Amino acid sequence: MLKANIEITALAPDVLRLRVCRSVGRDSVEPHPERSEASGASISGRAETVRDARSARASFVGKWGSTKSHPARQLALTTTAGKFSLTHRTGAWTLHDRTGLEIFRCTSFAVAGGHPQLTLRLADGESIFGLGESTGPLNKRGLIREFWNADVLGHASCIHPSLRNLYVSIPFALSLREGRAGGIFWDNPARQTWDIGCTEPGEFRLCAATGPLDLYLFLGPTPADVVARFTGLTGRMPLPPRWALGYQQSRYSYASRAELERIAREFRRRKIPCDALHLDIHHMDGHRVFTFGKSFPRPREMLAKLARRGFKTVAIVDPGVKDDARFSVLKRGIAQRAFVKAPGGKRDFIGKVWPGKSRFPDFLNPRVRRWWAEEQASFQRLGLAGIWNDMNEPALYDTPNKTLPDSCVHQVGRDSVEPHIERSEASGASISAGAHSARDARFPRASLVGKWGSTESHPTAAVATPHSTVHNLYGSAMAAASREGALLAAPNKRPFILTRSGYAGIQRHAAVWTGDNSSTWEHLAESVPMLLNLSISGVAFCGADVGGFLDNCTGELLARWTQLAAFTPFFRNHANIGSRRQEPWGFGPKVESLCRDAITLRYQMLPYLECLFAEAHRTGVPIMRPLLWHHPNDPKAVACEDQFLLGESLLVAPILRPGATARSVYLPRGLWFDFWGGGMFEGGQHIVAEAVAEHVPVFVRAGAVVPTTTPRQFLTSERDATVNLHVWPHGRSSFTWHEDDGETLGYERGEISTRQIEFSDRGTNRELVLGAASGAFASRVQTWRVVVRAAHRACRVWVNGERIESAFDPTLGVVLFEVPNSPEPLRVKWL
Numbered sequence: 001m002l003k004a005n006i007e008i009t010a011l012a013p014d015v016l017r018l019r020v021c022r023s024v025g026r027d028s029v030e031p032h033p034e035r036s037e038a039s040g041a042s043i044s045g046r047a048e049t050v051r052d053a054r055s056a057r058a059s060f061v062g063k064w065g066s067t068k069s070h071p072a073r074q075l076a077l078t079t080t081a082g083k084f085s086l087t088h089r090t091g092a093w094t095l096h097d098r099t100g101l102e103i104f105r106c107t108s109f110a111v112a113g114g115h116p117q118l119t120l121r122l123a124d125g126e127s128i129f130g131l132g133e134s135t136g137p138l139n140k141r142g143l144i145r146e147f148w149n150a151d152v153l154g155h156a157s158c159i160h161p162s163l164r165n166l167y168v169s170i171p172f173a174l175s176l177r178e179g180r181a182g183g184i185f186w187d188n189p190a191r192q193t194w195d196i197g198c199t200e201p202g203e204f205r206l207c208a209a210t211g212p213l214d215l216y217l218f219l220g221p222t223p224a225d226v227v228a229r230f231t232g233l234t235g236r237m238p239l240p241p242r243w244a245l246g247y248q249q250s251r252y253s254y255a256s257r258a259e260l261e262r263i264a265r266e267f268r269r270r271k272i273p274c275d276a277l278h279l280d281i282h283h284m285d286g287h288r289v290f291t292f293g294k295s296f297p298r299p300r301e302m303l304a305k306l307a308r309r310g311f312k313t314v315a316i317v318d319p320g321v322k323d324d325a326r327f328s329v330l331k332r333g334i335a336q337r338a339f340v341k342a343p344g345g346k347r348d349f350i351g352k353v354w355p356g357k358s359r360f361p362d363f364l365n366p367r368v369r370r371w372w373a374e375e376q377a378s379f380q381r382l383g384l385a386g387i388w389n390d391m392n393e394p395a396l397y398d399t400p401n402k403t404l405p406d407s408c409v410h411q412v413g414r415d416s417v418e419p420h421i422e423r424s425e426a427s428g429a430s431i432s433a434g435a436h437s438a439r440d441a442r443f444p445r446a447s448l449v450g451k452w453g454s455t456e457s458h459p460t461a462a463v464a465t466p467h468s469t470v471h472n473l474y475g476s477a478m479a480a481a482s483r484e485g486a487l488l489a490a491p492n493k494r495p496f497i498l499t500r501s502g503y504a505g506i507q508r509h510a511a512v513w514t515g516d517n518s519s520t521w522e523h524l525a526e527s528v529p530m531l532l533n534l535s536i537s538g539v540a541f542c543g544a545d546v547g548g549f550l551d552n553c554t555g556e557l558l559a560r561w562t563q564l565a566a567f568t569p570f571f572r573n574h575a576n577i578g579s580r581r582q583e584p585w586g587f588g589p590k591v592e593s594l595c596r597d598a599i600t601l602r603y604q605m606l607p608y609l610e611c612l613f614a615e616a617h618r619t620g621v622p623i624m625r626p627l628l629w630h631h632p633n634d635p636k637a638v639a640c641e642d643q644f645l646l647g648e649s650l651l652v653a654p655i656l657r658p659g660a661t662a663r664s665v666y667l668p669r670g671l672w673f674d675f676w677g678g679g680m681f682e683g684g685q686h687i688v689a690e691a692v693a694e695h696v697p698v699f700v701r702a703g704a705v706v707p708t709t710t711p712r713q714f715l716t717s718e719r720d721a722t723v724n725l726h727v728w729p730h731g732r733s734s735f736t737w738h739e740d741d742g743e744t745l746g747y748e749r750g751e752i753s754t755r756q757i758e759f760s761d762r763g764t765n766r767e768l769v770l771g772a773a774s775g776a777f778a779s780r781v782q783t784w785r786v787v788v789r790a791a792h793r794a795c796r797v798w799v800n801g802e803r804i805e806s807a808f809d810p811t812l813g814v815v816l817f818e819v820p821n822s823p824e825p826l827r828v829k830w831l
């Protein structure tokens with residue numbers, strides 16, 4: 001007999017929320033502590049409650065469900081997308097889709113000894129993806145993973161084969177059974193352990209140390225459906241400033257103004273495109289946050305000078321505030337009662353990290369986030385374009401668990417939705433005409449800062465909460481404060497925040513990089529499944545330290561890494577103190593030229609990337625995708641973890657071994673073209689691709705349209721008047737063109753220009769249709785230069801029925817023609 005309150009809510013036909021609440025007496029109907037936050041506000045009216053006489057209460061709230069209750073035996077909730085049923089006696093439940101296919105079968109569901117837990121049956125051949133940031137294979141089946149944010153130095157699985165947790169915790173899994181996707185998200189930021197068929201091959205056991213048993217179940221049926229709903233719930237990435245899509249250079253540390261300026265000069269002199277330089281901890285005055293030390297005189301002038309050369313400067317900000325009685329930030333923090341309390345709740349907790357003894361802002365308290373935002377804003381107004389949040393698990397040196405002790409005390413605020421988030425949510429609706437937006441906007445938001453206190457009687461007060469129950473939120477809360485700070489400093493500019501730590505929904509606040517990897521081939525290879533799973537988990541804007549952080553890179557490794565990372569969403573080279581210099585010119589002219597070419601290609605691909613970022617912002621679809629995303633029914637594609645898709649059109653097969661002269665590439669069903677011009681291949685098979693030094697193998701899906709531009713040395717809001725549309729034959733495709741000013745929050749107010757671009761190839765008749773442009777941003781495109789790839793002969797071309805000139809280049813195998821832009825639909829045909 002399940003002795004608990006169970007509430008099942010249909011948030012949408014394909015999204016159910018299942019919670020076990022505090023057990024209450026037989027007939028008592030207590031108001032649900034989180035009703036208004038979770039369900040009431042967004043799903044009103046037709047709430048229906050079914051009370052179960054024996055296990056207190058099970059209620060169904062939601063207009064999408066119809067319920068049947070046999071109080072003694074079973075509860076069932078049916079929506080148009082599926083059916084959930086729970087047996088009271090055992091607490092077991094199942095979720096089936098509308099065709100009767102089982103999505104999840106839970107065999108045990110309980111809070112035992114204070115630990116909420118459940119066991120799901122793993123079906124034969126079921127694969128499990130997502131889980132945020134973790135090492136090891138793409139498919140997590142057979143592994144144990146934990147959610148407990150930690151600072152792990154050198155985390156490649158070849159170094160730590162049984163490593164279970166990293167800096168970011170996202171307790172979300174995408175399950176794939178015979179091509180059909182479902183999802184589960186356990187919204188609980190305390191420590192969780194997921195045994196995914198490791199101990200018992202057919203069992204997926206999920207257990208938390210404490211906190212609520214609060215699950216969201218997603219019915220799919222495609223990976224895109226699941227992730228759209230998951231990100232509809234936890235939020236989507238706001239658009240970053242355009243420059244943040246460019247190449248970024250970092251080192252621990254550029255230790256003086258002279259060194260930083262020298263690096264900037266080298267990039268321009270060597271004509272290697274670069275947009276941002278990162279300042280690691282040596283810029284500070286004795287590791288005091290928000291300061292510049294003596295080696296960085298006149299920072300405002302320095303930052304302005306760099307900005308004039310097109311460099312945006314990003315400074316690191318760690319949470320530890322040096323416990324120095326004369327330090328103004330500390331003094332103000334103490335006056336604000338801003339710091340996490342030691343166990344007992346009276347004195348501020350003091351622990352050691354980079355600055356020595358430090359105090360830690362209680363970011364879970366909205367009042368403290370505001371204070372931090374103000375401190376950061378004054379710092380940023382010196383001219384910093386971005387903020388890099390590090391050590392925000394938080395990492396400590398001198399405590400046994402290397403983070404805040406479990407019983408440190410936070411004042412957890414209840415304002416779960418920060419104003420900026422609401423604003424971007426609103427824009428999500430306006431930027432997109434997509435079917436999901438309206439419903440998503442009404443979703444209650446999960447994984448928000450500050451809903452874990454037992455605050456039913458004082459909804460606005462902050463509540464004393466032990467660290468152990470909110471640990472995984474600390475990094476996200478710091479990133480939220482940081483975003484707030486950036487918006488205070490420049491209210492109409494898109495913030496760029498980079499974070500090491502986070503929880504589900506971190507994409508609303510920051511980009512994520514995967515922390516301290518190593519300059520090894522193993523780590524290069526591991527970065528692919530790591531970034532793919534982060535992407536599946538909602539974090540579209542992610543990347544790994546290019547070249548590897550720890551140890552010494554080699555020229556070949558740097559070249560191969562740069563060639564891979566040019567296709568990843570976040571693109572930053574970073575290296576550890578004492579390691580060999582890792583700037584693109586650090587290994588001689590040959591490697592420099594390979595890196596320059598890879599980085600330059602990134603800048604050429606910018607329009608394609610911008611469209612993908614806009615799509616991720618609108619729908620939550622990842623920028624970097626595993627093959628299974630578009631081929632969930634193909635077991636070979638599902639198993640593939642050393643290749644990835646950038647958007648739907650490009651398949652990247654990086655070179656992951658030293659000295660490789662070729663590699664095997666799996667091409668899913670359909671026709672594929674060698675991106676570099678080497679011919680067409682039938683998919684559904686492995687092929688051998690040559691591993692030339694100049695680039696990694698990349699393939700393009702037949703029928704793809706890839707927009708590119710003339711590469712620049714750095715990005716400004718200025719755009720090229722000519723956009724190239726590369727079109728590959730023998731297929732069809734469709735995507736949304738997106739343009740905006742790249743800088744301001746205007747996109748949230750509809751200042752964008754979008755249009756649907758569709759291509760179809762019916763034998764000899766090829767048609768490219770640019771739908772009518774919409775949105776309040778005046779497109780900067782004057783000319784579409786169409787580049788028909790894999791062409792064997794000249795063609796005749798018509799635009800809206802009028803014949804135009806074209807040129808055939810037999811050596812390159814391309815047909816070229818120019819179409820003057822117009823906001824009206826453009827129908828381009830060629831024979």
Ligand code: GLC
Nearest residue numbers: 252280281316390500515516
């Ligand atoms: C941490 C970060 C790393 C940074 C270093 C010094 O190890 O992960 O990126 O360079 O601290 O701040």
